[in-house]
Amino acid sequence: MAFHELGLKNENVIIVSGIGCNGRFPHNFRTYGFHTLHGRVLPIAQGINMTRSGLCVVGIAGDGDAFAIGGGHVPHAARRNPDIAYIVFDNGIYGQTKGQPSPTTPFGYKTKVTPDGNSENPIDISKLALAYGVSFLGRGFPGRPNHLAHLIAQGIAHKGFALIHVLNPCPTFHDTWKEWAPKVIEIGSEHDSADLDAAWRLVRRQDKIPIGVIFKQKRSTPAEFKATTPTDTKTEMNELLKSFR
Amino acid sequence: MTIRLAGESGDGVILAGEVVTYAVSRMGLKIFTFRTYPSSVRGGPCLYQLRASDWHAYSQGDLLDLLVAFDTEAISSHAQDMKPTGELIFDADRTPKTYSSLPKHSFGIPFTSLAKNQLAFPKGKNMIIAGYVAGHVGVSKTVLEEVVRGKLGTRGGDIVQRNIAAVELGYGLAPKEVKPEFPRAVPNKIVVSGNQAIVLGAIAGGCRFYAGYPITPASDILEGMANFLPSFGGRAFQGEDEMASLGAAIGASFAGTKSMTATSGPGLSLMTEMIGMASMAEVPVVIVDAQRGGPSTGLPTKTEQSDLDHALYGGHGDAPRIVIAPGNVEDCFYQTVRAFNLAERYQLPVLLLTDQSLAQLTEGMPNPDLDSLTIIDRERAHLAGGAFQRYAVTHDGISPMSTPGETNGEYIAESVEHDEDGRPSYRPQIHSEMTAKRFRKLETAAVELGNDPLNVKELPDSKAKVGVIGWGSTQGAIHDAVLRARKKSIRIRWLQCKLLNPLPKAEISTFLEGLRKVLVPELNYSGQFAKLLRVNFTIEPISFNKSEGLPFRADEILRKIEEVA
Secondary structure, three states, X not given: OHHXXXXXXXXHEEEEEOOOHHHHHHHHOOOEEEEOOOOOHHHHHHHHHHHOXXXXXXXXXXXXXXXHHOHHHHHXXXXXXXXXXXXXXXXXXEOOOOOEOOOOOOXXXXXXXXXXXXXXXXXXXXXXXXXXXXXEEEEEOOOOHHXXXXXXXXXXXXXXXXXXXXXXXXXXXXXXXXXXXXXXXXOOOOOOOOOXXXXXXHHHOOOOEEEEEEEXXXXXXXXXXXXXOOOOHHHHHHHHHHXXX | OEEEEEEEOOOOHHHHHHHHHHHHHHOOOEEEEEEEOOOOOOOOEEEEEEEEEOOOOOXXXXXXXXXXXXXXXXXXXXXXXXXXXXXXXXXXXXXXXXXXXXXXXXXXXXHHHHHHHHOOOHHHHHHHHHHHHHHXXXXXXXHHHHHHHHHHOOOOOOHHHHHHHHHHHHHHHOOOOOOOOXXXXXXXXXXXXXXXXXXXXXXXXXXXXXXXXXXXXXHHHHHHHHHHHHHHOXXXXXXXXXXXXXXXXXHHHHOOOOEEEEEOHHHHHHHHHHHHHHHHHOOOEEEEEEEOEOXXXXXXXXXXXXXXXXXXXXXXXXXXXXXXXXOXXXXXXXXXXXXXXXXXXXXXXXXXXXXXXXXXXXXXXXOOXXXXXXXXXXXXXXXXXXXXXXXXXXXXXXXXXXXXXXXXXOOEEEOOOEOOOOOEOOOHHHHHHHHHHHHHHHHHHHHHOOOXXXXXXEEOOOOOOEEEEEEHHHHHHHHHHHHHHHHOOOOEEEEEEOEEEOOOHHHHHHHHOOOOEEEEEEOOOOOHXXXXXXXXXXXXXXXXXXXXXXXXXXXXXXXXXXXHO
């Protein structure tokens, strides 16, 4: 839906996925894609974006992929601000491997690994994203599909690194639907998405789960890369060699 | 002549050595250098060695003709490496007058006080020493000044003038010996380190994206690429770690740009999972490993050849890859061009193994003739039909590729086992057929690369019963040793292997035929190359393993040859 909204062509889109239930995501589309390693969506996506800035790169990862094993890559993508949309499906569990706790599993939650209840405090992906300084943060919920599709389109259209945090319940291993659905409210026009303090207030709310564009800032992206080689490569190369005489 | 400069890290030993090296090279001599320094930024012993000759210098030299000591410790550590006829130049200010064990031909000059009092430039001491050494060996003053300007020209203020004054002061003090005449014509050559040759070879080979993480001794490659690629329309990127670096290189290659990364042992360990992904998803990529003392953090600034096993076999599963090991600096250039060609043709990760000594030593090499280079690009798919199969099973294993942006070329590059369309599949026949297809590319490579001149370097002798077979950067020392052995009437032949996977079996088989003794010198403890030979050929190699963090000296290998022959 987001791709249609933006009028993108198949050949110009690359979907990069990691490992987990979301790994097979690219195969639902007829675009280019790369099913990569656990936690490594951002490096591959940035390599593509840094060399083909005219193409649309969308990264897909779960909460464990993006913030456990892949956690080290997020702040650097935020710093560099490449023109990539990173959709993080947060279900608070490791579903593919059938039910181990993830970085966002609530304290006290019982799993196969934590039979006496999870003793680790969960991280909050939206808060981390703001702390890392992303230039676009959106939060969505599959219970509002049109809203989510439009949010993703906005993230893709944003010129810079857009992190889209999707609260995505796993009905099999951690059904948070009943807990989340009643608290979801759509962010209205009263919110100034350019105001970082207002953004923090939204993500700190415990009573409600505001969804929509939480923060959006215009910021420069890495310099344009010209993939075409200059016509006088040989001359350039000979000049370079001369400097080593 | 073999010259060694030694002092404390931070004294400017390396810069002084480089000035002398470039000056001597421009005077027309062939040069070979070696350097070692501690892994801290300041403090600890540091040395720079230069061998200059009017015939080809293959290695860094054995005993010293000239030792230049910046302090007393340098004298006590290195004096035993001097020839009986060797000379010592030392800093009289840093050596007590009571120092008793000065070699026979010693010249003490108060370099420290000259720098401080005569020039008011204490940091210029190393340049006074460089000037003195250059004068002593007969370099022309004009050439010396040219080199200093070239090295320091970009620095602001009066830095250049002060350094010129320093070298001139040293030059004036040196006794002008009658030295062999320098050749008149300055040949068309460049003086580069192994790392620099790799940077130049990569750019010549079409690399336009580089991603890397700083690590000794490969950081120069990241820096060189960051500085040079933009003027070729390319870019270098410093990743946050090695996984990010190789991941970005693979992403860029998937998207159509020839890409590379460089690292050392610890980084290669981190990159292992990614190498498997490139192999499985069939994405071309070049990975340089400048090996150093291992395992683990090991000896960051010392040389070793102990990553061969890792390069050949590292990583879970059966993941085909190509492994190359250049023998000297010139080889670094041409084998890097080759590495890109092989990566593109066979759509595999290509590992290029050097080591600390080769990465950082400088050698003169003929200016590359760019017109003579063959550049190979990935086979492109014909996309008119609309039924594109990225991983089509072909007779040679190579499946034509599409590039993102091309209509009808859409596919998902897969780290999971997949069918010809690239759809994930666990079906038994699919896995065995696809694994066979990926390995068939290596078999195709073995056939297509048969007898390629870049596979091995040989000094044949069909009547010899003794042979030496080495790999990679031990080339120079072994070459020197074999020539000297022959001068002593020992019948011996030599092969240096530069293609480790697929192993050039025909060339090595022919080499081994009829040999009674096969000596395998290598710079690792466990004899990794000897093991590879044992697996592929019916021989019992005589291993000569050195793992001291230092390169071989020709005389060490010569002694072993004499023992064995």
